[in-house]
Amino acid sequence: MYSVEVKNLTKKYKNKTAVDSISFTVKSRELFALLGVNGAGKTTTIRMLSCLSAPTDGFAAVNGHNCIKNSDDVKKEISISPQETSVAENLTVRENLRFIAEVYGFSKEKIKLRTDKMINLFNMHDIADSRAKTLSGGWKRKLSIAMALISEPKVLFLDEPTLGLDVLARRELWTAIESLKGKITIILTTHYMEEAEKLSDTIAVMVGGKIAAMGTLAELEKISGQTGLENAFVAIAERSADK
Amino acid sequence: MNRISAFAKRNFKELLRDPLSYIFCLGFPIIMLIVMTLVNESIPAEAGMTIFRIDNLAGGIAVFGQTFTMLFTALTISKDRSGAFLVRMYASPMKSGDFIAGYIFPMMLISIIQCVVTYTAGLVIALITGVELNIGGLLLSLICLVPSSVMFIGLGLLFGTLFNEKAAPGFCSLVISLGSFLGGIWFDAESTGGVMLKICKVLPFWYCTKTARSSTALKFGNDEFVIPLVITAVCAAAVTVIASLAFRSKMKADLS
Ligand SMILES: Nc1ncnc2c1ncn2[C@@H]1O[C@H](COP(=O)(O)OP(=O)(O)OP(=O)(O)O)[C@@H](O)[C@H]1O
Numbered sequence A: 001m002y003s004v005e006v007k008n009l010t011k012k013y014k015n016k017t018a019v020d021s022i023s024f025t026v027k028s029r030e031l032f033a034l035l036g037v038n039g040a041g042k043t044t045t046i047r048m049l050s051c052l053s054a055p056t057d058g059f060a061a062v063n064g065h066n067c068i069k070n071s072d073d074v075k076k077e078i079s080i081s082p083q084e085t086s087v088a089e090n091l092t093v094r095e096n097l098r099f100i101a102e103v104y105g106f107s108k109e110k111i112k113l114r115t116d117k118m119i120n121l122f123n124m125h126d127i128a129d130s131r132a133k134t135l136s137g138g139w140k141r142k143l144s145i146a147m148a149l150i151s152e153p154k155v156l157f158l159d160e161p162t163l164g165l166d167v168l169a170r171r172e173l174w175t176a177i178e179s180l181k182g183k184i185t186i187i188l189t190t191h192y193m194e195e196a197e198k199l200s201d202t203i204a205v206m207v208g209g210k211i212a213a214m215g216t217l218a219e220l221e222k223i224s225g226q227t228g229l230e231n232a233f234v235a236i237a238e239r240s241a242d243k
Numbered sequence B: 001m002n003r004i005s006a007f008a009k010r011n012f013k014e015l016l017r018d019p020l021s022y023i024f025c026l027g028f029p030i031i032m033l034i035v036m037t038l039v040n041e042s043i044p045a046e047a048g049m050t051i052f053r054i055d056n057l058a059g060g061i062a063v064f065g066q067t068f069t070m071l072f073t074a075l076t077i078s079k080d081r082s083g084a085f086l087v088r089m090y091a092s093p094m095k096s097g098d099f100i101a102g103y104i105f106p107m108m109l110i111s112i113i114q115c116v117v118t119y120t121a122g123l124v125i126a127l128i129t130g131v132e133l134n135i136g137g138l139l140l141s142l143i144c145l146v147p148s149s150v151m152f153i154g155l156g157l158l159f160g161t162l163f164n165e166k167a168a169p170g171f172c173s174l175v176i177s178l179g180s181f182l183g184g185i186w187f188d189a190e191s192t193g194g195v196m197l198k199i200c201k202v203l204p205f206w207y208c209t210k211t212a213r214s215s216t217a218l219k220f221g222n223d224e225f226v227i228p229l230v231i232t233a234v235c236a237a238a239v240t241v242i243a244s245l246a247f248r249s250k251m252k253a254d255l256s
């Protein structure tokens, strides 16, 4: 079964087509990257898949649940870490994590277990009892991602997870994301080639609301006749811009 | 249920950790109690003006304090809406009803705490100035003020839903000044009479104050207590329903 199924998915704003009839599937427990420049339509795609935005046209399903008709079923199995960091500013790291676990109705023991696990996974021991508003941007981002993960989602959406992180923090987060590989399905967006190259099983290159090419790194290299993701990306992007 | 309690807990903590909520929700009513008592002391007895005497003042200030819970409800909601926090919560199993209840309950708790503080300060002032103030009446008034607290929180929910972080406080200030004036907190609307009283009686605020004053004074007549209480309760229900519908439709629009 596919974790994510998208067919001719389209989102039009007044005079702008943000996502233009895209189709793709993501297998269960795969890490799928949407790679594209600013305004390519990555966030819009993720929003439609996580029931935050209604498609203008087309079909989208997560774990077999229709994103429009059965959004309640979809919401039980997904989590999203939005592009903008989103945490409760006056709560501590631990309280933020517990809050989400409580929303999902976990038992007392499980709330504690999952909270500790997230603090471990993201190395947040030293800041566990600091209020979110006192954290640096990078730590907030990690908390925001931990909050998405604590609910044990089957499908996790990460919208530019490493935006604004320094080199070290970025590597650390990559390690955390890699440790999830093969356990849950992850859809992440990025404009960092290195990130897509390092983490993903499949890469979809988005240009102007369309998927210009899709496949493993080797496949993208073959399609574009270039070596390295960066060269492949530039070739694919230029070719589809010419069309 | 756990969704509502989790969200309510978060909102309660956010409020308790914001120093502004202490200044406005607790500090301001006490300061007004003291200032108005001093004003009252300088009014000559022959003037026969008792609006600022603590037995009249306590109930009025309790309602005045509630107007600030409206401001804080509106601020909390408009802030949540402007950031990405609600976006994340919209993708969770939280329903619009969970959000609404989760915003209203902690504010009601704050409102009750605020009222207890105001009445305790009122009792102290009554002891100092030698005015009689019935403790039973004050306790009863805590319960009788629940409808008006719901009404102000409902208004906060409405403003926070409809307006952004910058505009919402403006609308709240308007209601705070107009409401406390036309609610007859700062002047004796009944002995003023005329057009002024008519205007007061068209708006719900006057009935909130009336309920507060009558209950603290243990006066339970139809005109002074029952009718104002019923009117306040009906307004509270109406405002809450309207605000909930607004929140629901705004949430739907955000997700379109
Ligand atoms: N609510 C909206 N109303 C109108 N246009 C929108 C709206 N949201 C997005 N767009 C437009 O849709 C296009 C795609 O935006 P989107 O946010 O999906 O891009 P993105 O790939 O996530 O970009 P970035 O890398 O900058 O985050 C952009 O041109 C954007 O201006």
Ligand SMILES: [Mg+2]
Binding pocket: A042, A043, A044, A083, A159
């Ligand atoms: Mg984006």
